[in-house]
Amino acid sequence: MKNTFIGFFKADDVEAIDDKESVFLFGVPFERVKATRGGSKKAPEALRKQSLEFSGISTDFDINEEKTNFYDLGNIHPIKQKREIGKIWKKSVETNSKILVLGGDHSITYDTLINAPWDKDTALIWIDAHADLADEYPPGIFKSHGTVFTNLKEELELKKEQMLFIGGHAYTLTSTEFHKIQKENTTNYISTQKLLENKGEGLETLREFASRFKTIYLSIDADALDQAFVPTVATMEPFGITPSVLVEILNILLPKSKYVDFVELGYTRTNKIALNFGVGLIFRILEIWSNKS
């Protein structure tokens, strides 16, 4: 790690941290299967570097004032350093801290959440253009960014009642995923179409879902946003949500979110729109966490 995210202290050893209500940030620069253009493994370092272009100060929030308890734990390899992820979860429980993860492709959500504490009062919510509920993707591969929520559901024995998928506007879902959502009721879902056409009702459904849980684990795939906002992600999709709708969703979910990850962020040397959006999104998350919870 060359730079820490602006406003964060570099911390090499999570076990040495004793501050209560901290934020633990770490990167997982990892792509499990090359099925699409890829590039998201470069995002953690790029987001940190791009964050230095910002002051971290808005009218309502000054990240520098939080500096005592924002820790950047560096990058973690999800397989070789599996134990590190366990240590971070343990410390987050002991200190009532939150975890913010920069992916990597969407498969890293499996690695971080398979090590998380779970109970019936904990919900898994993901915002994504795609359901990521395939049984195998690509064919013959059972663990990838396309199967992550099937893997978590099966291995953690999660119930439908504690799963909510927001998005799904892409016309590239598999028929297995369509079937799981529409016929088998594998997960609760709020479609992007519904959210944009009747936002009030969509957000009310979301509020009602969130009210049933003590803890939320939230995963945000960059491609949930309309392609105009993230034109360099590997699987950009039209008809996605806007940043302001995303913030409305975050305002509802973040007060209960102990864990947030942001994955699948691709950028190029000449087009940093998605990257800059990613930095702004992280600031928004920190701002909402600091003000409302």
Ligand SMILES: [Mn+2]
């Ligand atoms: Mn995804």
